[in-house]
Structures are given as C-alpha cells and as structure tokens.
Amino acid sequence: MNYRHAFHAGNHADVLKHIVLLALLDALKRKPTPFFVLDTHAGRGRYDLHDAAARRTAEADSGVARALGMGTQSAAIGRYQQAIRACNPDGHLRMYPGSPVLAAMAMRADDRLFCREAQPDEARALATLFARDGRVHVQAGDGWAAIKALLPPTPRRGLVLIDPPYEAQLLEFDTALAALDEGLRRWPQGIYALWYPIKRRRDLQPFLRGAAKLPCTQILLAELLVRADDSPLRLNGSGMLLLNPPWKLDEELAAALPELVRALGEAGAGQRMEWLRQE
Numbered sequence: 001m002n003y004r005h006a007f008h009a010g011n012h013a014d015v016l017k018h019i020v021l022l023a024l025l026d027a028l029k030r031k032p033t034p035f036f037v038l039d040t041h042a043g044r045g046r047y048d049l050h051d052a053a054a055r056r057t058a059e060a061d062s063g064v065a066r067a068l069g070m071g072t073q074s075a076a077i078g079r080y081q082q083a084i085r086a087c088n089p090d091g092h093l094r095m096y097p098g099s100p101v102l103a104a105m106a107m108r109a110d111d112r113l114f115c116r117e118a119q120p121d122e123a124r125a126l127a128t129l130f131a132r133d134g135r136v137h138v139q140a141g142d143g144w145a146a147i148k149a150l151l152p153p154t155p156r157r158g159l160v161l162i163d164p165p166y167e168a169q170l171l172e173f174d175t176a177l178a179a180l181d182e183g184l185r186r187w188p189q190g191i192y193a194l195w196y197p198i199k200r201r202r203d204l205q206p207f208l209r210g211a212a213k214l215p216c217t218q219i220l221l222a223e224l225l226v227r228a229d230d231s232p233l234r235l236n237g238s239g240m241l242l243l244n245p246p247w248k249l250d251e252e253l254a255a256a257l258p259e260l261v262r263a264l265g266e267a268g269a270g271q272r273m274e275w276l277r278q279e
C-alpha cells in the first residue's frame with residue numbers, strides 16, 4: 001500500500017467530498033436524536049499543507065485554496081469555508097482537516113464516529129488526535145471489514161463514508177459496490193456516501209451500471225470535473241455516489257456544483273447530478 005493522503009489533501013476531490021460530507025452531517029443534525037458515522041478509510045485526520053508531501057504536488061492550491069477564496073451563494077460551500085477557516089484561526093490556510101476531523105467538528109455530544117485506517121502510522125496519528133474525545137473511536141485495520149463488524153449500528157440513524165484510495169484501480173470499484181450491497185442488507189436505512197475518481201468517463205460505465213442495481217430506492221450521484229474526462233492518466237474529477245441521501249440534498253448540491261466548476265475548473269470542466277434511482 002503506497003497511497004498517502006498527505007500528497008493530495010485539499011485537492012479538488014477533497015473539496016467535493018468534504019462539502020458533501022458536511023451537508024450530510026448537517027442534514028442528520030436536523031433531528032435531535034443522536035447519529036452514528038463510520039469513516040471506513042479515514043486517513044490521519046489532519047494535514048499540514050506546508051509539509052514536503054503537500055508542497056511537492058501543490059494540489060491544494062487548485063483545490064481548497066480556490067474554494068476558500070471564492071465568493072459563494074451556496075450554503076454548502078459556505079459551511080465548508082467556515083470549517084476550513086475554523087481550522088486556520090490566524091487567517092492563513094495551512095492545516096487541512098480530513099474527514100474524521102470535519103465529522104467530529106460537526107458532531108454533537110451524543111453522536112458517535114468510528115474510524116478505520118489500514119496504515120498503522122496514519123491510524124496512530126488519528127488516534128492521537130482524538131485521544132481525549134470520547135465520541136470518536138479509531139480502529140487500525142481494514143475499513144471494508146468494518147461494514148460487517150459495525151453495521152447495523154446503535155443508534156440506527158447515520159452515515160457511512162467510504163473513501164478508498166483506488167490503488168487497485170478498477171478492481172476497487174467492485175469491492176466498493178460489494179461493500180455497499182452488504183451494508184444496505186445489514187442497515188437498509190443508513191446513508192452511504194462513496195467517493196470515486198473520474199479519469200476517463202467510459203471506464204466508469206460498469207461501475208455506474210452496478211450502482212444502479214444496488215438494493216436501494218434512492219441513489220444520487222454528484223460529480224465535479226475540473227477538466228475534460230478523457231484522459232486515463234490524470235484525476236480529472238470525482239464523484240460522490242449517495243445512497244438514501246437526505247431530503248433536499250440534491251437541491252443543495254445543484255446550487256454548489258456550478259459555482260465549484262467556475263472556481264476550480266479549467267477548460268473542459270463540468271459537473272453532473274443525476275438520480276440513478278428515485279422511487
């Protein structure tokens with residue numbers, strides 16, 4: 001396993017993923033009853049954009065840096081900007097919060113977060129970050145196995161975020177679909193959010209066909225392309241596959257995506273929101 005999120009923290013994919021994550025958490029907070037979050041591929045939780053890995057790729061420059069600087073009418077983008085600013089109180093963008101930190105910032109006292117991370121040093125860093133937060137449980141190990149081990153959860157409301165590195169390329173799409181299928185069978189009412197990379201669009205077709213067959217009546221996808229999706233060599237964009245998305249999330253994302261295209265996109269950029277199933 002070679003993937004290190006430090007090289008990619010705050011890139012356009014993180015911007016999309018984390019805007020959607022915060023919108024999902026906000027929707028869960030509309031009810032006072034506690035919720036559960038499982039982050040199957042959690043990473044180390046916090047990334048220093050000044051360190052050597054982040055500087056080498058400078059991916060955050062065309063991701064979070066632009067997202068933070070843009071004017072916006074979108075509540076979802078505004079909430080994301082607020083969270084990033086809260087992590088950088090002196091006004092200079094340096095620390096980028098990963099999904100577990102964003103979730104923990106949004107959670108209330110009785111909400112619970114379970115994180116799995118396979119790389120021991122990343123898991124250790126994450127555990128250290130949350131050592132004093134009794135709401136957060138960090139487990140070193142396989143995130144896919146957590147679907148069987150932890151679902152269905154108590155309380156029964158909540159969210160599973162699945163954010164794999166796709167190192168095994170197309171194979172990992174199949175693993176992700178199998179995990180969603182298993183999760184839905186164990187916990188049909190859970191919200192599931194799977195991040196996926198977009199390089200060349202036509203390579204996605206088998207995955208999207210498989211996604212439309214999952215045992216779920218509400219399946220939405222939201223994609224942000226920062227350039228044309230015709231090269232297999234670059235991360236041209238990414239998407240979030242959302243199962244059982246909360247009411248009106250589609251409207252929130254429909255307002256946010258065109259703004260993100262304008263702020264983060266190059267020639268050939270675009271966005272897509274589509275219900276794969278809506279019964």
Ligand SMILES: C[S@@+](CC[C@H](N)C(=O)[O-])C[C@H]1O[C@@H](n2cnc3c(N)ncnc32)[C@H](O)[C@@H]1O
Pocket residue numbers: 001003004005017040041042043044045097098099100116117118119122141142143144163164165
């Ligand atoms: C894209 S990064 C996660 C970023 C994080 N979700 C965020 O938004 O801040 C993917 C992470 O998955 C970890 N990983 C890879 N295979 C895994 C597995 N089978 N189970 C759990 N974690 C895994 C990698 O070490 C890496 O930290």
